[in-house]
Amino acid sequence: xxxxxxxxxxxxxxxxxxxxxxxxxxxxxxxxxxxxxxxxxxxxxxxxxxxxxxxxxxxxxxxxxxxxxxxxxxxxxxxxxxxxxxxxxxxxxxxxxxxxxxxxxxxxxxxxxxxxxxxxxxxxxxxxxxxxxxxxxxxxxxxxxxxxxxxxxxxxxxxxxxxxxxxxxxxxxxxxxxxxxxxxxxxxxxxxxxxxxxxxxxxxxxxxxxxxxxxxxxxxxxxxxxxxxxxxxxxxxxxxxxxxxxxxxxxxxxxxxxxxxxxxxxxxxxxxxxxxxx
Amino acid sequence: xxxxxxxxxxxxxxxxxxxxxxxxxxxxxxxxxxxxxxxxxxxxxxxxxxxxxxxxxxxxxxxxxxxxxxxxxxxxxxxxxxxxxxxxxxxxxxxxxxxxxxxxxxxxxxxxxxxxxxxxxxxxxxxxxxxxxxxxxxxxxxxxxxxxxxxxxxxxxxxxxxxxxxxxxxxxxxxxxxxxxxxxxxxxxxxxxxxxxxxxxxxxxxxxxxxxxxxxxxxxxxxxxxxxxxxxxxxxxxxxxxxxxxxxxxxxxxxxxxxxxxxxxxx
Numbered sequence: 001x002x003x004x005x006x007x008x009x010x011x012x013x014x015x016x017x018x019x020x021x022x023x024x025x026x027x028x029x030x031x032x033x034x035x036x037x038x039x040x041x042x043x044x045x046x047x048x049x050x051x052x053x054x055x056x057x058x059x060x061x062x063x064x065x066x067x068x069x070x071x072x073x074x075x076x077x078x079x080x081x082x083x084x085x086x087x088x089x090x091x092x093x094x095x096x097x098x099x100x101x102x103x104x105x106x107x108x109x110x111x112x113x114x115x116x117x118x119x120x121x122x123x124x125x126x127x128x129x130x131x132x133x134x135x136x137x138x139x140x141x142x143x144x145x146x147x148x149x150x151x152x153x154x155x156x157x158x159x160x161x162x163x164x165x166x167x168x169x170x171x172x173x174x175x176x177x178x179x180x181x182x183x184x185x186x187x188x189x190x191x192x193x194x195x196x197x198x199x200x201x202x203x204x205x206x207x208x209x210x211x212x213x214x215x216x217x218x219x220x221x222x223x224x225x226x227x228x229x230x231x232x233x234x235x236x237x238x239x240x241x242x243x244x245x246x247x248x249x250x251x252x253x254x255x256x257x258x259x260x261x262x263x264x265x266x267x268x269x270x271x272x273x274x275x276x277x278x
Numbered sequence: 279x280x281x282x283x284x285x286x287x288x289x290x291x292x293x294x295x296x297x298x299x300x301x302x303x304x305x306x307x308x309x310x311x312x313x314x315x316x317x318x319x320x321x322x323x324x325x326x327x328x329x330x331x332x333x334x335x336x337x338x339x340x341x342x343x344x345x346x347x348x349x350x351x352x353x354x355x356x357x358x359x360x361x362x363x364x365x366x367x368x369x370x371x372x373x374x375x376x377x378x379x380x381x382x383x384x385x386x387x388x389x390x391x392x393x394x395x396x397x398x399x400x401x402x403x404x405x406x407x408x409x410x411x412x413x414x415x416x417x418x419x420x421x422x423x424x425x426x427x428x429x430x431x432x433x434x435x436x437x438x439x440x441x442x443x444x445x446x447x448x449x450x451x452x453x454x455x456x457x458x459x460x461x462x463x464x465x466x467x468x469x470x471x472x473x474x475x476x477x478x479x480x481x482x483x484x485x486x487x488x489x490x491x492x493x494x495x496x497x498x499x500x501x502x503x504x505x506x507x508x509x510x511x512x513x514x515x516x517x518x519x520x521x522x523x524x525x526x527x528x529x530x531x532x533x534x535x536x537x538x539x540x541x542x543x544x545x
Contacts, residue, residue, distance in 0.1 A: 033384075113361070118385060
């Protein structure tokens with residue numbers, strides 16, 4: 001039989017012990033779901049290459065031209081340096097924000113039904129998918145990072161900062177794929193999701209510090225940008241990726257805000273995940 | 279175990295808006311029994327299965343599945359059941375082996391037992407040779423057998439099968455029947471299945487219930503139901519007699535769509 005123990009009622013120690021078992025089971029279930037996502041990626045990596053085209057255009061064309069204009073003040077950074085972490089964050093989040101399509105496909109193909117009938121708690125399924133999405137995004141991050149380096153962006157090549165960058169990649173992808181899952185549960189169909197997805201990505205991108213600093217924005221837009229998780233992701237990534245860049249809010253503040261956003265989104269997604277079946 | 283019914287529902291009811299999909303259903307399935315739910319599209323078969331597998335909350339009434347309360351012990355219910363939905367739903371982007379591995383981990387099968395159990399399930403369902411191929415390249419019958427294998431890795435007490443052979447060619451159907459019978463003989467698993475095919479019900483089910491508009495119209499062994507209608511009657515005759523002209527009227531849009539999807543996916 002399976003190893004999950006029912007929650008015992010005999011005393012606080014038993015309750016504690018079974019909670020620990022549930023937690024470690026949950027971690028294993030998250031990893032199982034994420035592992036399956038990675039295996040799919042290995043079977044069919046073509047998507048990753050096609051996905052990399054857009055960030056290549058942003059960095060290779062937009063960044064190069066705008067850098068020559070010197071129209072956007074980027075503090076002590078060159079515009080190319082300023083832009084690269086923004087494009088990295090963008091490519092990480094945009095691949096994640098279309099995860100909802102996969103969720104709807106899983107519903108339509110019946111795969112999801114079997115997940116939901118398994119004893120894996122909903123939150124483990126949500127976080128497992130988020131983590132799978134994070135790994136997918138990491139591959140994008142590597143491509144953008146290498147490209148930035150080739151284009152002469154002054155990237156930090158220390159192990160610690162690169163590990164930190166990877167951690168923020170995972171966190172950012174997890175947030176936006178979970179957000180995407182929630183949207184999918186609400187809108188239900190692929191067509192509606194595509195519409196909403198297109199509608200969301202550009203404002204998210206423009207109402208953030210990805211391609212220009214917050215100081216350039218009108219007050220109302222700055223307020224929106226401050227509420228946009230992408231802003232904190234870019235802020236952390238900029239500090240971790242570029243030589244001479246600092247974080248406006250502090251890495252621990254960025255991390256705390258993003259982790260809290262993920263926590264809330266996971267709670268909401270776990271609650272409404274089964275609703276996608278109707 | 280043998281004394282307690284595997285599944286017991288009491289006035290189980292589900293409404294979708296004004297429509298009553300399942301209407302005060304009282305049902306008992308004994309441990310080790312293969313029980314069939316028959317009836318026209320929209321009769322409430324799939325809704326019943328979705329409630330019993332915890333996918334759908336009942337509007338009223340309650341049920342015990344594998345000894346656990348459906349409403350308050352959904353987690354325990356899930357640990358003790360296997361479910362093969364109507365659609366062919368193994369993940370086509372993974373290999374057969376990977377599909378089984380994923381679910382063995384979700385069901386927390388101990389690490390040391392995973393490999394032998396997966397190997398046994400693959401062997402039992404006769405798909406060992408294709409275990410490392412992507413499921414995308416499987417035939418419909420193979421996918422179905424893989425899905426049954428998947429639901430076996432955690433050794434469930436009860437197996438729910440929603441139209442297990444819909445959309446399969448005759449070879450695929452017979453291979454699924456034959457493996458299901460072998461499975462039942464080996465593990466004596468309680469099976470609750472729905473089907474539209476009366477030959478399937480006769481080949482597999484110990485008892486069947488005909489449902490119509492969410493209610494049980496008749497219940498008994500296939501032989502009993504045929505005998506009731508008269509000498510020489512087939513189960514098809516019983517079906518037509520019981521569902522009568524109401525069949526078209528009761529046709530559920532969603533169940534028809536569901537069937538179309540599963541047929542489309544693998545031809």
